[in-house]
Amino acid sequence: MTDDAHPPKLAVHELGVVARRGAEEGQRIVDAVSFFVIQGGVFTVVGPSGSGKSTLLRAVVRLIEPDAGRVLLDGRDVTALPVAELRRRVGLVFQRPAMFEGTVADNVLYGPRLRRECPERDGPEARDLAVPLLERVGLPADFAGKPADELSGGEAQRVALARALANRPEVLLLDEPTSSLDPTASRRIEELLAALAESTDLTFVFVTHDLHQARRIGDHGLLLVEGRVVEQGRLPGMLDDPAHDLTRLFATGRLSGRTGESLRDERPAAGAGPDDTGTLP
Amino acid sequence: MSGDQFTYVDVAAALVLVALALVLSWRQRLDLERDLLVASVRAFVQLTAIGFVIALILDADRGLWVLLMLAAMLTFAAFTAARNVRVVPGALWLMVVALGLASATTLGVMVVLGIIPTGARYVIPVGGMIIGNTMNVASVTALRIVQDAGAQRGRIEAALALGAEPRAAAHGIIRRAVRLAMVPVIDSTKTMGIVFLPGAMTGMILAGAPPLEAVRLQVVVMFMLIAATGLAATTVTWLMPSRLFTPHQQLRRFDT
Known part of the structure; x- marks a missing residue:
């Protein structure tokens, strides 16, 4: 499926990011991470908070410059692309997306306006472009005129998704898109993403700290702890029958934050089996 | 002020105003006395110096x-x-x-x-x-x-x-x-x-x-x-x- 003639849509090879500041200065916050996604596929990156998941996504679109490794889009190194083009083709939706000033329509049409594919001013013509995008993310047409700073968390996340879709990306990176939402809103965003994945050729990389969510969303993925890939493969198998102690700890909800270092030396206590299912934070 | 000219005596007299600010600062415990004094002295010295320089340049x-x-x-x-x-x-x-x-x-x-x-x-x-x-x-x-x-x-x-x-x-x-x-x-x-x-x-x-x-x-x-x-x-x-x-x-x- 992914030979040289048919490269994966997105491939990440031995990607590394070194912290430039703060308490972790000099440490590798992303360390030799590799994975690939085929066109139309959904790949899930699971890991406790602080494990480098967000940094990984930001390095893929070069919001942070990777210190090692390569990112290939359709088999081509992304450093050969103009940065703006890379970011147009590979969208990133943040955990808590910042809304731009203006209306929801202004937000959704930000990308098309950059490329002059849409009138500068809000008006009937602009609304005609914005409304279908809002409908794709399950927002009614009258949202177009709403001030963007008056949205709820779930609404803002949908607008951020519509804003990313307006760029007609080929790959969409989602950084914990539901972690700041209440359970109902979170479930709805999840359903929306599942529907999007079904109905389009879009390739997804989904980041989450929530194991149950990871299993619902993708079938391939990896577990990231302290910037390193602990285990990688088909998600249900990997989580039900972990090959690694850290995966087992994570699957039982006993791995959170940057605690891997101490846990790595301290072998888990007996009885930490898959039946011992704790809930994740 | 004597006529249309400011003299150094006039400048010294204006120090009364700085003294007033110093007293206020001291009474209110603003701890600004030192800064006020330094600022006043610096302003006088710097401006006098630049006055001489400008006078020289204007003459030349x-x-x-x-x-x-x-x-x-x-x-x-x-x-x-x-x-x-x-x-x-x-x-x-x-x-x-x-x-x-x-x-x-x-x-x-x-x-x-x-x-x-x-x-x-x-x-x-x-x-x-x-x-x-x-x-x-x-x-x-x-x-x-x-x-x-x-x-x-x-x-x-x-x-x-x-x-x-x-x-x-x-x-x-x-x-x-x-x-x-x-x-x-x-x-x-x-x-x-x-x-x-x-x-x-x-x-x-x-x-x-x-x-x-x-x-x-x-x-x-x-x-x-x-x-x-x-x-x-x-x-x-x-x-x-x-x-x-x-x-x-x-x-x-x-x-x-």
Whole structure:
């Protein structure tokens, strides 16, 4: 499926990011991470908070410059692309997306306006472009005129998704898109993403700290702890029958934050089996 | 004050006012006594020194000396403005270019149009006013841009992630910074004569010039300062994006 003639849509090879500041200065916050996604596929990156998941996504679109490794889009190194083009083709939706000033329509049409594919001013013509995008993310047409700073968390996340879709990306990176939402809103965003994945050729990389969510969303993925890939493969198998102690700890909800270092030396206590299912934070 | 001349005796008498401030500071435990004293002494010493220098330059009235004096003022102003934004790489050069361009253009236009004569008596005080005001505006503009680049990081990175070029991604914060820095200049122009009598005009009236002549000079000064500060702020906004972002269009982090 992914030979040289048919490269994966997105491939990440031995990607590394070194912290430039703060308490972790000099440490590798992303360390030799590799994975690939085929066109139309959904790949899930699971890991406790602080494990480098967000940094990984930001390095893929070069919001942070990777210190090692390569990112290939359709088999081509992304450093050969103009940065703006890379970011147009590979969208990133943040955990808590910042809304731009203006209306929801202004937000959704930000990308098309950059490329002059849409009138500068809000008006009937602009609304005609914005409304279908809002409908794709399950927002009614009258949202177009709403001030963007008056949205709820779930609404803002949908607008951020519509804003990313307006760029007609080929790959969409989602950084914990539901972690700041209440359970109902979170479930709805999840359903929306599942529907999007079904109905389009879009390739997804989904980041989450929530194991149950990871299993619902993708079938391939990896577990990231302290910037390193602990285990990688088909998600249900990997989580039900972990090959690694850290995966087992994570699957039982006993791995959170940057605690891997101490846990790595301290072998888990007996009885930490898959039946011992704790809930994740 | 004896006649139309200020003497050192008058200056000493005015120290009563500083003493009043010192007493207030002491009574209110503001802990400003030292700063007030140092500031008063520095102002006197610095101004007296510069008074002698200006007197020398005015007597000589040589073009080269005038240029050197202006260059010295510009350098000092650029250092002062750059110190506020020293987290920005190349801040000193940014300020030298912004203040230099704005001052040279404004002063040049004034001289070419014959609004002020070329003599040292005119060029030095007018140049000083221009450089001082552009320093304030350039400094506030740059500082505000740097602070907002931190505070609005989420928005800027969201824009970058949608494929915006740095200049477009920073458009909002740049616009706000220039507006903010220009507000005092525009406001003082609007309220001129109603809320306060500006420095140049006050000085001329104190020196015995006819009030209407003083007014004409002040209007010229205000127009000149609008142009100069506008130019300085605009130059800062041209030069800032390349310093806020890396060549790969990543927003730098600044420790402010």
